[in-house]
Amino acid sequence: MEWxxxxxxxxxxxxxxxxxxxxxxxxxxxxxxxxxxxxxxxAFPGVLPVLNKEAVNCAIKFGLAVNAQITPRSVFARKNYFxxxxxxxxxxxxxxxxVVGKGMITIQVPAVGKNPAYEKVVNITRAHLEEDAGKxxxxxxxxxxxxxxxxxxxxxxxxxxxxDMRSAAEAVxxxxxxxxxxxxxxICDGNMQEGSFRCDVNVSVRPKxxxxxxxxxxxxxxxxFKFMQQAIEFETRWQIxxxxxxxxxxxxxxxxxxxxxxxxxxxxxxxxNDYRYFPDPDLLPLEITEADKDRVRAQMPELPEAMKARxxxxxxxxxxxxxxxxxxxxxxxxxxxxxHAGADAKPAANWVMGAVSAKLNAEEKSIA
Numbered sequence: 251m252e253w254x255x256x257x258x259x260x261x262x263x264x265x266x267x268x269x270x271x272x273x274x275x276x277x278x279x280x281x282x283x284x285x286x287x288x289x290x291x292x293a294f295p296g297v298l299p300v301l302n303k304e305a306v307n308c309a310i311k312f313g314l315a316v317n318a319q320i321t322p323r324s325v326f327a328r329k330n331y332f333x334x335x336x337x338x339x340x341x342x343x344x345x346x347x348x349v350v351g352k353g354m355i356t357i358q359v360p361a362v363g364k365n366p367a368y369e370k371v372v373n374i375t376r377a378h379l380e381e382d383a384g385k386x387x388x389x390x391x392x393x394x395x396x397x398x399x400x401x402x403x404x405x406x407x408x409x410x411x412x413x414d415m416r417s418a419a420e421a422v423x424x425x426x427x428x429x430x431x432x433x434x435x436x437i438c439d440g441n442m443q444e445g446s447f448r449c450d451v452n453v454s455v456r457p458k459x460x461x462x463x464x465x466x467x468x469x470x471x472x473x474x475f476k477f478m479q480q481a482i483e484f485e486t487r488w489q490i491x492x493x494x495x496x497x498x499x500x501x502x503x504x505x506x507x508x509x510x511x512x513x514x515x516x517x518x519x520x521x522x523n524d525y526r527y528f529p530d531p532d533l534l535p536l537e538i539t540e541a542d543k544d545r546v547r548a549q550m551p552e553l554p555e556a557m558k559a560r561x562x563x564x565x566x567x568x569x570x571x572x573x574x575x576x577x578x579x580x581x582x583x584x585x586x587x588x589x590h591a592g593a594d595a596k597p598a599a600n601w602v603m604g605a606v607s608a609k610l611n612a613e614e615k616s617i618a
Contacts, residue, residue: 251457251494252457252458253455253456253457253458253490253493254416254455254456254457254458254459255416255417255418255453255454255455255482255486256413256415256416256453256454256455256456256463256464256466257413257414257415257416257417257418257420257421257451257452257453257482258410258411258412258413258414258415258451258452258466259409259410259411259415259421259424259425259449259450259451259452260408260409260410260411260449260450260452260468261408261409261410261425261428261447261448261449261450262382262406262407262408262447262448262449262450263312263406263407263408263409263428263432263437263438263446263447264277264382264404264405264406264438264439264445264446264447265304265305265308265404265405265406265407265437265438266308266436266437266438266439267302267304267305267308267405268304269302270288270290270291270302270381270403270404270405271301271302271305271342271379271380271381271403271404271405271406272290272299272300272301272302272342272381272403273288273289273290273291273299273300273403274288275287275288275290275291275403277404277405279441279444281400283387283396283398283400284397284398284399284400285400286399286400287384287399287400287402288403290403291337291384291399291402291403292337292399293337293338293339298532299342299530299532299533301326301533301536302405305379305405305407306349306379306536306538307546308405308407308437309349309350309377309379309407310349310538310542310543310546311435311436311437311546311549311550312350312377312407312409312431312432312435312437313349313350313351313353313377314543314546314547314550315431315434315435315550315553316350316353316354316355316374316431317353317354318350318351318352318353318354318374318377319350319351319352319353320349320350320351320538320543321347321348321349321350321351321538322537322538322539323347323535323536323537323538324344324347324348324349324378324535324536324538325344325345325346325347325529325530325535325536326342326343326344326379326529326530326533326536327342327343327344327345327346327527327528327529327530328340328341328342328343328527328528328529328530329341329342329343329345329380329525329527330525330526330527331524331525333383334384334386334397335383335384335385335386335397335399335402336383336384336402337384337399337402341380341381341383342380342381342530342533343378343379343380343381343408343527344378344379344380345378345527346527347535348376348377348378348379349377349378349379349536349538350374350376350377350378350407351376352373352374352375352376353373353374353377354371354372354373354374355371355372355374355424355427355428355431356369356370356371356372356427356555357369357370357371357372357420357423357424357427358423358427358573359417359419359420359423360419360423362419370414370420370423371414372411372412372414372415372420372424373411373412373414374409374410374411374412375410375411375412376410377407377408377409377410378407378408378410379405379406379407379536380406380408381402381403381404381405381406382401382402382403382404382405382406383401383402384397384398384399384400384401384402385397385398385400385401386398401445407437407438409428411424413452413454413463418478418479418482418483418486419479421451421478421482422475422478422479425449425475425478426475429442429447430554430577430578431554432447433578433579434551434553434554434578434579435550435551435553436551442473442474443473445473447473448471448472448473449471449472449473449478450468450469450470450471450472451468451469451472451478451481451482452466452467452468452469453466453467453468453469453482453485453486453489454466454467454489454499455486455489455490455493464489464499465498465499465500465501466501467485467489467499467501467502467503467504467513467515468502468503468504469481469482469485469504469505469506469513470503470504470505470516471505472506474508477506477508480506480508480511481506481513484506484511484512484513485504485513488513500515500518501518502515502516502517502518503515503516503517503518504516551579554576554577554579557576557582558572558573558575558576559572561575561576561582565589565595565596565599566595566596567595567596567599571596571599571600571603574603575599575602575603578616578617580616580617581602581607581617584602584606584617585598585599585602588601588602
């Protein structure tokens with residue numbers, strides 16, 4: 251039997267705001283544990299959340315960038331679950347009415363072996379605002395675990411796709427494109443090592459040619475494109491082998507171990523009703539007007555696809571060169587500045603993509 255893998259992604263994008271989504275506490279990375287935990291994060295009695303307007307602006311930017319529906323009136327909800335890094339016993343998120351609705355991202359899937367490169371549209375289901383939880387810390391004191399609540403309350407935009415991807419290569423191409431986009435529009439620094447861009451990957455398999463989806467398993471918190479590729483490939487093989495051996499797949503949350511290259515089940519996967527969502531009574535509905543969207547649109551840079559087309563038309567660059575230069579807004583702006591200073595476009599493009607990029611990579615620096 252020939253099998254088909256079906257993949258969807260949920261990406262937690264940490265928004266570049268100076269303060270947390272529902273309080274004035276700092277979001278700076280690297281502070282001493284619990285020095286940025288505030289009364290709201292710690293769930294002190296009587297404290298109330300106040301929505302950070304800049305987080306809303308970031309969500310609007312993303313919606314505009316992926317040509318999505320932006321909900322005129324969205325609602326915050328309490329997602330109830332109990333875990334040590336969540337003192338309130340619930341996470342403020344969005345459920346039935348997210349701030350960003352359906353959109354799309356066009357990706358370029360690279361050639362693999364004899365299979366040529368191709369273009370594909372990945373549909374965005376929704377993107378919703380929510381607060382991050384704290385973080386468990388193991389090993390700081392031998393034999394004990396602790397909780398660092400500095401991250402609790404940090405604003406996130408969770409971006410959810412339709413199950414549109416059919417290979418690890420497509421999933422990685424989408425994740426890379428999204429990673430470039432959120433940095434381009436200035437809503438996320440994209441630092442995967444610091445947890446600013448974390449992907450959960452839902453993987454299922456089904457007989458090729460059928461429409462019914464298989465049982466999915468969710469690979470949590472992948473913070474490397476390399477690990478994402480390895481995790482999806484292993485999980486796909488494991489599910490196919492399990493089914494061909496007569497076994498069944500149970501819905502589960504799994505973790506990827508980069509040392510062994512294997513996934514392992516962590517817990518059974520919760521359904522939405524397990525979280526007992528209900529509207530947060532402490533927060534008014536979020537209303538976004540056309541004027542709000544126009545104001546944010548006026549502050550946004552030219553989007554990568556539009557700039558790529560302009561580089562091809564104005565400077566005579568190939569599609570490949572234009573795509574390479576527009577993988578980063580800072581790199582694209584540096585190229586334009588070089589041309590405006592008097593350089594010919596093609597040699598300038600080769601220099602920026604070659605010598606300049608090589609030096610930046612070698613020194614682990616950005617051009618900004």
